[in-house]
Amino acid sequence: MAFAGMGPPVTVRQLFALMSTPVLLFVIGVAPVGMIADRRSKSLSLYLASPLTRETYLAAQAAAIFVAVCLVSVGPPLLYLAGNAVIARVGFGDALHVLRLAGKIVLSGALLAASYATLTLAVASFAKRAAAASLALFCLAGILTNVLAAAVTEGVSPYFLLIDPSGLAAELVNRVFGPDRYLPRADYYGVAGYVVALAAIAWTLLALGAAWFRYHRLVVSR
Amino acid sequence: MTVIRGEAVRKSWGQTVALDGANFEIGKGVTGLLGPNGAGKTTLIGLILGLHKADSGTLTVLGSDPATAGPDVRGRLGYSPEHEALPPDTKAQDIVRQLAEIHGLPRKEATARASDVLQEVGLGEERLRPVGTMSTGQKQRVKLAQAMVHGPDIVLLDEPTNGLDPVQRDEMLDLIARIGSKLGMDVVLCSHLLEEVERVADAVVILDSGRVARQGLMSELAGAETELVVTLDAPDAAAKVITRLKRRKVEAREENGELVVVLTDDATYDAVRDALASAGAGVRRMGRRRLRLEDVFFDDSGSGSVASSRPEGGRR
Numbered sequence: 001m002a003f004a005g006m007g008p009p010v011t012v013r014q015l016f017a018l019m020s021t022p023v024l025l026f027v028i029g030v031a032p033v034g035m036i037a038d039r040r041s042k043s044l045s046l047y048l049a050s051p052l053t054r055e056t057y058l059a060a061q062a063a064a065i066f067v068a069v070c071l072v073s074v075g076p077p078l079l080y081l082a083g084n085a086v087i088a089r090v091g092f093g094d095a096l097h098v099l100r101l102a103g104k105i106v107l108s109g110a111l112l113a114a115s116y117a118t119l120t121l122a123v124a125s126f127a128k129r130a131a132a133a134s135l136a137l138f139c140l141a142g143i144l145t146n147v148l149a150a151a152v153t154e155g156v157s158p159y160f161l162l163i164d165p166s167g168l169a170a171e172l173v174n175r176v177f178g179p180d181r182y183l184p185r186a187d188y189y190g191v192a193g194y195v196v197a198l199a200a201i202a203w204t205l206l207a208l209g210a211a212w213f214r215y216h217r218l219v220v221s222r
Numbered sequence: 223m224t225v226i227r228g229e230a231v232r233k234s235w236g237q238t239v240a241l242d243g244a245n246f247e248i249g250k251g252v253t254g255l256l257g258p259n260g261a262g263k264t265t266l267i268g269l270i271l272g273l274h275k276a277d278s279g280t281l282t283v284l285g286s287d288p289a290t291a292g293p294d295v296r297g298r299l300g301y302s303p304e305h306e307a308l309p310p311d312t313k314a315q316d317i318v319r320q321l322a323e324i325h326g327l328p329r330k331e332a333t334a335r336a337s338d339v340l341q342e343v344g345l346g347e348e349r350l351r352p353v354g355t356m357s358t359g360q361k362q363r364v365k366l367a368q369a370m371v372h373g374p375d376i377v378l379l380d381e382p383t384n385g386l387d388p389v390q391r392d393e394m395l396d397l398i399a400r401i402g403s404k405l406g407m408d409v410v411l412c413s414h415l416l417e418e419v420e421r422v423a424d425a426v427v428i429l430d431s432g433r434v435a436r437q438g439l440m441s442e443l444a445g446a447e448t449e450l451v452v453t454l455d456a457p458d459a460a461a462k463v464i465t466r467l468k469r470r471k472v473e474a475r476e477e478n479g480e481l482v483v484v485l486t487d488d489a490t491y492d493a494v495r496d497a498l499a500s501a502g503a504g505v506r507r508m509g510r511r512r513l514r515l516e517d518v519f520f521d522d523s524g525s526g527s528v529a530s531s532r533p534e535g536g537r538r
Contacts, residue, residue: 037309038309041306041307041308041309041310042303042305042306042307043307043308043309043317045273045301045303045305045307046301046303046307046308046321046368047321047324048271048273049271049273049296049299049301049303050296050297050321050324050325051293051294051296051297051324051325051326052293052324053292053293056293219235219274220268220273
C-alpha cells in the first residue's frame with residue numbers, strides 16, 4: 001500500500017514491518033525489567049501494602065508496557081505518515097486516505113503492543129532475572145517464529161503457526177494492512193482471519209492468566 | 223478503643239503453623255508486637271494488610287475484614303517491611319512521592335507531603351539521593367517516611383531497628399514514639415527486642431509459637447508489680463523478717479540472700495520498717511525494682527529466644 005500520489009521510498013506498511021525489529025528489541029530488552037525489579041528489590045511488598053491489589057498491580061504493569069511499546073510501534077510510522085502528508089500538502093481527498101492509514105497504524109501498533117505486553121507480563125512473572133526474561137522472550141518472539149515459518153515453508157500445516165504468539169501479532173498487522181508482495185511473511189495460507197484473531201485472543205488470555213496465577217500465589221510478606 | 227482484633231486466627235504455610243489460634247486486641251497508641259523470630263509476627267502483619275487470608279478465625283482491622291476489604295483497609299494503613307524494599311536507583315523523594323500517589327494523593331500534594339515527611343524523619347538534606355547510596359539507618363528512615371506519607375490511621379513497623387547501630391536505634395525509637403504521640407497515628411511495632419518495645423510501647427502483644435502468650439497495657443503487665451529489694455547485714459535474718467511481714471499480710475520472699483517485698487501501697491514501707499526493727503535486722507541497701515517485660519515474657523512462655531540487651535544476671 002504505497003502512500004498515495006507521493007511515491008515515498010517505502011510505504012507506511014513497509015515502514016511498519018521495518019519497525020517490528022526495534023519493537024521486538026525493545027520488548028526483549030526493556031519491557032520485563034520493571035516487574036522483575038519490583039520483585040527483586042522487594043518493592044512489590046510496598047506496592048501491595050497500598051490500596052493496589054495483585055490484579056490492579058498487574059493491570060498497571062500491563063498498561064505501562066503497552067503504552068511504552070505503543071510509543072515505539074505507533075509513534076515512528078505516524079510521524080512518517082504525518083511528515084509525508086505535510087510535504088505532499090494533501091488535499092481533502094487524500095486527507096481521508098491519510099486518516100485511514102493513521103487508523104490502521106494505530107490499530108496495528110496497538111495489536112502488536114497488546115500482544116507483546118501480555119507476553120512480556122507472563123514471562124516477567126515467572127523469570128527471576130531480567131536477562132532470563134529477555135532470553136525467554138527472544139526464544140518465543142524471535143526463534144520460534146522463524147522455526148515455525150521455515151517448517152510451514154517445508155510443508156507443515158500452516159495451523160502450526162497459531163502456536164506462535166509473536167507471529168500471530170505480526171499476522172494480525174498483515175491482515176489489517178493487507179498483503180504486501182515485497183515483504184517476507186509466514187505463510188498463513190488457508191487460515192481464516194477469525195481463526196488468527198481467536199488464536200491471538202487465546203494467547204493473550206493465556207498470558208494474562210499465567211501472570212495472574214503467578215502473582216496470586218506469590219507470598220510477598222511472610 | 224480497639225483498632226485491630228483477632229479471634230482464633232490460624233495461618234499455616236504448608237506444614238508450618240505460623241499462627242495457631244491467636245486471640246488479641248490492639249488498641250490506640252503504640253503497641254509492641256513482641257516475640258522471637260518465627261513467632262508469627264510477620265505473618266500477622268501480612269494478615270492485617272490483607273496480603274494473605276487466615277485459614278480460620280476472625281480478623282478485624284479498623285472495623286473491616288482485610289481479607290475482603292483489602293484495598294480500603296490498606297488505604298488506612300502504612301507499612302514498613304522488615305527487609306530492604308526500596309528500589310536502589312530511585313531517589314528517596316521519588317519513591318515516597320510515588321507511594322503517596324498510589325495511596326491516592328494528587329501529585330502536587332504527594333510531592334509536598336513527601337518532602338515534609340522526609341524532613342520529619344531527618345532526611346531533609348538527603349531526600350534527593352538515590353536510596354541505594356544511603357546507609358542502613360537512612361534506608362530505615364525512608365521506609366518509615368513512605369509508611370506515614372499518606373497520613374494513615376495505623377502504621378505497621380516490622381523490625382524497624384534492624385541493622386541499626388545503638389545511636390541510630392535510639393533515634394529511630396524516638397521517631398516512633400513521636401509518631402504515636404505528636405502525629406497521632408497508632409503504631410504497631412513488631413520486634414524481637416524487649417527493650418525497644420518497653421521503651422516506646424503503651425501496650426504489648428507477646429507472641430510465642432503462633433499463640434498469644436500475653437497481652438495488655440505495659441503498665442498492667444509490668445508496672446503493677448513493683449518490688450522492694452532489701453540487702454540485709456545478716457542474710458539469715460531474712461526468714462524472721464518474712465515471718466513478721468506475712469503476719470501483716472505483706473507478700474515477701476528471699477531471693478539470692480536478699481529480701482524481696484512486693485509493694486502494693488505506701489503502708490508496705492511502714493510494715494517493712496517495723497518488721498526489720500522488730501527482727502533486729504540491719505539494712506545494708508534498699509531499693510525499688512520494677513518488674514520488666516522480660517520477666518513477664520519469660521514467666522509466660524519460658525522461651526529464651528527473645529533478645530534482650532540486658533546481661534544474663536539482669537534477669538530475675
